[in-house]
Amino acid sequence: MTKTDLAYTGSYTDWTRKAILAEVEKQMKPSRFQHVLRVEACSIELAEKYGASVEACSLAALLHDFSKEHDAKIMKEIVLSQGMDSEMTGYGSEIMHGPVGAYYAETVFGITDEAILDAIRQHTIGGETMSLIGKVLFIADYIESGRTFKGVDEARRLAGISLDEAAYFKIEKTIIHLVKKELPIYPGTIYVYNSWIQRKVGKS
Template sequence: MKIDQAIDLVKEKLPEKRFNHSLRVAETAVKLADIYDGDKDKVELAGILHDYSKYDDLGSMYQIVQQHNLDSNLLSYGSEILHGPVCAIIMEEQYGIEDEEILLAIKNHTTGRAQMTLTEKLVFVADYIEPGRQTPGVEEIRDLAYNQGSLDIAIYEISKRTVLHLISKDINVYDATIACLNYYNYSDERVKDD
């Protein structure tokens, strides 16, 4: 799929605010790819498409989880977690995207996971730090990613803040997010900086 096709596809489906967020994520991912020697085309496409299924019907998402034998634990979560894995399936089956890195970046952009590919990392971080985000502490993460060359540490900090936020709201934390937190807590890059 070409970038202009992806933009048209997302623009037609998403509310304007979410569409603009998707464009900013793509732009941010490309900037990060420039810093970390990533594939700009892959991260741009994944960034544009990552929230395509964000507002899909929950029942339809549950059906996709079951039909494709995705992690059954996903059925305990709402669209905040489900839209990534569901979107990856839709992009592969309905739109012919076959690149595994792009599909993984879409699938895991919300939860992260242990041992992410570079493309996954770039989209995961870009989704958190794009210029429209005003989350408390986001400037620290931007500094880690843009100025300190610390992508793995940025992932750890994002995961940690996500887990702490969910716990403070008594919301269950998806297993992949815990695995991401634990993995990047012990990453070589983070240990060297301690």
């Protein structure tokens, strides 16, 4: 296998891009695989605009939803056996697939870069602090070209101005959405919101 088709040319992984795509494609339905490719395309655009590593952002995007369709029972086992926050297990795969996806990125694909692993870990709820790679993935997952939710145009506009503004927008809208739907909110999501709102209003 040559490395000529590597999306990521650093030293974190020996996997070729083709092999990564084949492995990712096996984990999910075709529509989600297409979403992953659109997230990658959007991540590359944002990385170029904001000066993040294109290769690292590409790799994080390709792997971000690796475990999204995995059996929740298996995800729970990983959460508990790997010492992740056990409270996640009460909130389903939507919350668990980020940290569990990072676990696979590390153990299956050999990724050791914490910025990439954190980006995958945090891509659903965000993080109290996020790296540039983390923000790129967090926003690309939200605004990729297939997204059509109300507010996506505003999110895209903000992403053209500031990654922080776009990230805050996603964090705030996600909380509002969950409240409106009368859904329970994973406490980690609230911590992230608190951290961002405190920064926004200059209290920390």
